[in-house]
Amino acid sequence: MFSFTITHQETNCNARTGIIQTSHGSLKTPAFIPVATQATIKALSSEQLGEIGFEAALCNTYHLYLQPGENIVEKCGGLHGFMNFNKPLFTDSGGFQVFSLNNLFCKVDDDKVTFTSHIDNSKHIFTPEKSMQIQRKLGADMIFAFDQCLDINADYETTKKSLERTHEWELRSLKEFQKLNKDKKQALYGIVQGGRFTELREESAKYIASLPFDGMSIGSIFGDPKEESKNLVEHAIQFLPHDKPLHMLGIGSVDDLFTYVELGADTFDCVLPTRLARMGYAFIGPESGGNIQNKFRMKITKATYKEDLSPLDKNCTCSVCTNYSNAYLYHLYKAKELLFYSLMTFHNLHFFARLMEEIRQSIESDTFKELKKKWIN
Amino acid sequence: MFSFTITHQETNCNARTGIIQTSHGSLKTPAFIPVATQATIKALSSEQLGEIGFEAALCNTYHLYLQPGENIVEKCGGLHGFMNFNKPLFTDSGGFQVFSLNNLFCKVDDDKVTFTSHIDNSKHIFTPEKSMQIQRKLGADMIFAFDQCLDINADYETTKKSLERTHEWELRSLKEFQKLNKDKKQALYGIVQGGRFTELREESAKYIASLPFDGMSIGSIFGDPKEESKNLVEHAIQFLPHDKPLHMLGIGSVDDLFTYVELGADTFDCVLPTRLARMGYAFIGPESGGNIQNKFRMKITKATYKEDLSPLDKNCTCSVCTNYSNAYLYHLYKAKELLFYSLMTFHNLHFFARLMEEIRQSIESDTFKELKKKWIN
Numbered sequence: 230m231f232s233f234t235i236t237h238q239e240t241n242c243n244a245r246t247g248i249i250q251t252s253h254g255s256l257k258t259p260a261f262i263p264v265a266t267q268a269t270i271k272a273l274s275s276e277q278l279g280e281i282g283f284e285a286a287l288c289n290t291y292h293l294y295l296q297p298g299e300n301i302v303e304k305c306g307g308l309h310g311f312m313n314f315n316k317p318l319f320t321d322s323g324g325f326q327v328f329s330l331n332n333l334f335c336k337v338d339d340d341k342v343t344f345t346s347h348i349d350n351s352k353h354i355f356t357p358e359k360s361m362q363i364q365r366k367l368g369a370d371m372i373f374a375f376d377q378c379l380d381i382n383a384d385y386e387t388t389k390k391s392l393e394r395t396h397e398w399e400l401r402s403l404k405e406f407q408k409l410n411k412d413k414k415q416a417l418y419g420i421v422q423g424g425r426f427t428e429l430r431e432e433s434a435k436y437i438a439s440l441p442f443d444g445m446s447i448g449s450i451f452g453d454p455k456e457e458s459k460n461l462v463e464h465a466i467q468f469l470p471h472d473k474p475l476h477m478l479g480i481g482s483v484d485d486l487f488t489y490v491e492l493g494a495d496t497f498d499c500v501l502p503t504r505l506a507r508m509g510y511a512f513i514g515p516e517s518g519g520n521i522q523n524k525f526r527m528k529i530t531k532a533t534y535k536e537d538l539s540p541l542d543k544n545c546t547c548s549v550c551t552n553y554s555n556a557y558l559y560h561l562y563k564a565k566e567l568l569f570y571s572l573m574t575f576h577n578l579h580f581f582a583r584l585m586e587e588i589r590q591s592i593e594s595d596t597f598k599e600l601k602k603k604w605i606n
Numbered sequence: 607m608f609s610f611t612i613t614h615q616e617t618n619c620n621a622r623t624g625i626i627q628t629s630h631g632s633l634k635t636p637a638f639i640p641v642a643t644q645a646t647i648k649a650l651s652s653e654q655l656g657e658i659g660f661e662a663a664l665c666n667t668y669h670l671y672l673q674p675g676e677n678i679v680e681k682c683g684g685l686h687g688f689m690n691f692n693k694p695l696f697t698d699s700g701g702f703q704v705f706s707l708n709n710l711f712c713k714v715d716d717d718k719v720t721f722t723s724h725i726d727n728s729k730h731i732f733t734p735e736k737s738m739q740i741q742r743k744l745g746a747d748m749i750f751a752f753d754q755c756l757d758i759n760a761d762y763e764t765t766k767k768s769l770e771r772t773h774e775w776e777l778r779s780l781k782e783f784q785k786l787n788k789d790k791k792q793a794l795y796g797i798v799q800g801g802r803f804t805e806l807r808e809e810s811a812k813y814i815a816s817l818p819f820d821g822m823s824i825g826s827i828f829g830d831p832k833e834e835s836k837n838l839v840e841h842a843i844q845f846l847p848h849d850k851p852l853h854m855l856g857i858g859s860v861d862d863l864f865t866y867v868e869l870g871a872d873t874f875d876c877v878l879p880t881r882l883a884r885m886g887y888a889f890i891g892p893e894s895g896g897n898i899q900n901k902f903r904m905k906i907t908k909a910t911y912k913e914d915l916s917p918l919d920k921n922c923t924c925s926v927c928t929n930y931s932n933a934y935l936y937h938l939y940k941a942k943e944l945l946f947y948s949l950m951t952f953h954n955l956h957f958f959a960r961l962m963e964e965i966r967q968s969i970e971s972d973t974f975k976e977l978k979k980k981w982i983n
Contacts, residue, residue: 268937272944276925297937301913305933313929536678548653552690556682560645560674567649567947 231370231416231443233474233495237593243466243493244597246589249474251317251370252414253309254284258474258495259588261481261581262287262319263503267296268312270578271503272570275314281547281575282582287319287498288312290363291326295346295353299366307368319498320369321478322360322402322420325448328378337377339394357401365409371444373478374402376420381449388424395422396436403440416443418476424449425457427464434468445469446476447494459488466492483512483525483584487601490588502581506573509562511541512580515604525604529573534559547579608747608793608820610851610872614970620843620870621974623966626851628694628747629791630686631661635851635872636965638858638958639664639696640880644673645689647955648880649947652691658924658952659959664696664875665689667740668703672723672730676743684745696875697746698855699737699779699797702825705755714754716771734778742786748821750855751779753797758826765801772799773813780817793820795853801826802834804841811845822846823853824871836865843869860889860902860961864978867965879958883950886939888918889957892981902981906950911936924956 230252237246247258263270263278265286270278278286288308293299305311308318327335327344334352335344341356360375376395379388399419406417419442423429437445447465450458462477469475474495480486481499489497502512509530512519519525519542529541540550541558549558549572561569591600607629614623626633640647640655642663647655655663665685670676682688685695704712704721711729712721718733737752753772756765776796783794796819800806814822824842827835839854846852851872857863858876866874879889886907889896896902896919906918917927918935926935926949938946968977 267941267943268934269941269943269945272948274945274948276929292941296941297912297933301933301937304913305915305931311931311934311937313934535674536681538682552653554682554688556674556678557645557688557690560678560688564644564646564669564673566644566646567944568646568651570944571649571651571948 230413233444233472235472239592239597240595241598242491244490244588244592245493245495246592247474247495249317249371249496251416253318253370254316256284256317256496257589259486259490259585259592260285260496261486261585262496262498263578263581264289264498264500265312265314266500267292268302268308270574271507272567272574273578275312277571277575278314278578279316281579282586283316283578285317285319285496286314287321288367288369289326290320290323290360290367291330293320293367294323294363295348299363303366303368307366309368317371318369319371319476320364320367320373321498322373322375323355323363324360324376325378325479327355337394339397342377357398358405361402361405361409365415369415371416371418372406373418373446374399374406374420374442376422376448378449379422379424381425381451383424385426385429388426388429392423392429392433395420396433399437400440403442418442418444418446420446420448420478421465421469422448423461423465425461427461430461430465431468434465438469442473444474444476446478448478450477450480455484455488459492462489462494463492481581483519484521484605486584486588487605490592491597491601502577503574506577507570509573510577511573512577513542514544514580514584516544517542521605529555529558530562541576542580545576545580545583547576549573549576549579607790610821610849612849616969616974617972618975619868621867621965621969622870622872623969624851624872626694626748626873628793630695630747631693633661633694633873634966636863636867636962636969637662637873638863638962639873639875640955640958641666641875641877642689642691643877644669645679645685647951648884649944649951650955652689654948654952655691655955656693658956659963660693660955662694662696662873663691664698665744665746666703667697667700667737667744668707670697670744671700671740672725676740680743680745684743686745694748695746696748696853697741697744697750698875699741699750699752700732701737701753702755702856704732714771716774719754734775735782738779738782738786742792746792748793748795749783750795750823751776751783751797751819753799753825755826756799756801758802758828760801762803762806765803765806769800769806769810772797773810776814777817780819795819795821795823797823797825797855798842798846799825800838800842802838804838807838807842808845811842815846819850821851821853823855825855827854827857832861832865836869839866839871840869858958860896861898861982863961863965864982867969868974868978879954880951883954884947886950887954888950889954890919891921891957891961893921894919898982906932906935907939918953919957922953922957922960924953926950926953926956
């Protein structure tokens with residue numbers, strides 16, 4: 230049910246357009262995948278997400294395992310039925326949250342992770358097999374192998390030890406996945422780890438590339454420092470199979486999208502546009518004053534917008550910019566109105582949908598580098 | 607710009623259908639008017655309100671005066687422009703909130719009310735003239751005279767004294783309104799008060815009827831005790847002009863809608879469907895188990911819905927009931943997701959829109975009493 234077709238290779242760099250085909254429809258790449266942590270893009274319905282033009286979303290296994298539980302989601306027809314989203318869905322493996330959320334307790338053994346729930350401190354165990362079983366029940370089209378997300382600043386020895394464990398876990402993930410996925414409903418992505426060490430990233434890329442994963446991904450690249458992150462990814466990518474889709478985990482700033490699309494990445498997920506929306510940051514394009522310095526953002530909660538009749542972005546065609554003034558949005562924020570979160574999220578996701586559309590078009594016309602220059606001077 | 611036309615008089619009771627015409631379009635009556643306190647129906651956009659089929663909304667003058675202030679709203683094209691709602695709008699006079707909100711301080715003199723803001727305790731003064739000036743700037747199509755909302759349980763002497771003051775304030779409201787409204791853009795509604803005393807309600811109805819208000823309304827009828835409230839309204843209505851629209855302030859329970867439509871009321875505003883939605887109550891019709899005992903409500907936050915694949919109301923055609931299960935809504939509630947408030951509000955307002963449509967159709971076919979019997983046994 231899963232396939233990836235490269236539809237155009239940019240002539241001036243490694244950027245490419247493609248189509249990921251799943252049993253829930255197709256996805257044009259490069260694509261930004263908004264994060265629906267608890268089976269909802271916070272403050273937006275699935276219908277609104279479709280209205281914006283999003284073709285996919287990524288849900289978090291850790292959260293859904295704890296609440297409502299994978300069995301209930303399965304009973305409701307999997308995530309597609311549960312959240313009424315009949316388009317391609319991703320789930321992550323739960324690994325990142327187990328290590329990154331502020332859990333009371335998290336103990337890593339070679340064969341498993343024992344952790345406490347951030348909701349009620351109850352104790353749970355994740356293994357690679359368990360992660361696969363949960364993700365099977367959640368029913369996303371594209372799922373991820375279970376890995377250990379290490380502090381990017383860990384030393385060489387710690388990183389090397391963690392990488393060996395991660396590789397073992399990914400192999401166990403793959404074996405369990407192959408047992409569960411006889412109907413070929415889902416696709417499994419392997420994850421390249423290796424911290425900040427080029428050598429370990431290379432080792433990881435070669436190992437993941439050697440296994441029959443459907444897709445590749447690169448984890449624990451947090452974008453900073455920019456140059457170091459880019460070099461790590463650039464080095465690793467050359468050892469990954471060119472014909473498999475490449476996902477960048479947790480990447481989503483505007484400049485990072487340009488950087489990694491240029492290197493050949495196909496999909497990205499990040500909470501940035503939705504989380505920043507709820508904090509009052511609106512994304513704006515270069516024609517409207519967005520640039521690398523202001524991170525393509527303006528903050529609507531500033532008092533200067535109190536009487537401002539302009540929209541968030543005068544060049545934006547979304548229904549928020551068409552219908553509502555900054556004065557209204559500022560008022561909703563001050564008045565603590567729920568609509569504030571919906572409107573801001575709608576605008577930001579619209580911004581990312583249009584940006585990716587523009588990027589895809591530029592690749593198809595071999596003008597990606599010009600577009601990048603227009604955005605990132 | 608304002609007119610009211612009775613399109614059909616029920617042959618078996620005083621219920622009637624009509625059309626209120628304003629400079630922002632028309633409104634079919636009897637109509638339920640959802641409350642957009644701070645220029646937003648909490649958790650829904652104006653576009654979603656239109657999608658449900660609502661033709662009007664009511665905003666609160668007190669709240670908008672304090673935040674963002676009537677001058678900013680005016681600058682943004684009045685409430686219609688500010689909240690992007692190009693349909694008939696009402697504003698109340700601010701009177702109710704001045705007296706009912708938990709303000710630190712509220713002092714009533716014969717000529718004015720001095721009160722503190724519930725936001726920052728700053729001191730403010732409302733007079734009938736001031737209320738008219740604010741409502742003019744807010745720019746709603748239908749506005750209300752400034753009155754004193756007394757405790758419904760106040761004794762006869764207190765109520766009589768308050769009623770005299772209210773009548774004086776309403777006359778002052780009318781005079782100021784006539785000065786401001788030379789362009790006939792707005793319509794002013796007078797308010798019948800008089801507490802729980804039939805004699806005072808009659809006196810008030812006669813007085814309000816004698817003044818050239820565009821519409822009539824009845825205030826401080828809180829629906830309980832049901833029989834006493836109904837008798838007060840039934841008595842007062844006979845002294846009100848039949849050819850002017852009659853608004854019931856703050857009325858919105860299902861049985862009250864039937865009761866007062868039957869007596870000849872045309873419009874109703876109430877926070878009930880929206881506030882209850884946010885608390886987890888969904889309205890359900892008689893075919894789905896709704897009745898006078900359960901107040902036509904079910905509570906989705908009960909654990910019994912945890913794995914329930916049914917929609918809120920199996921006979922409801924709204925996009926929430928079509929697309930989402932109770933298990934999903936229960937999950938959104940437990941996960942404290944913002945989407946919960948939007949979906950629940952959407953369903954409840956859809957319920958009220960359809961109920962009023964059914965009521966209008968029954969009046970037109972002279973079967974209102976049968977419909978009432980079907981709902982209220």
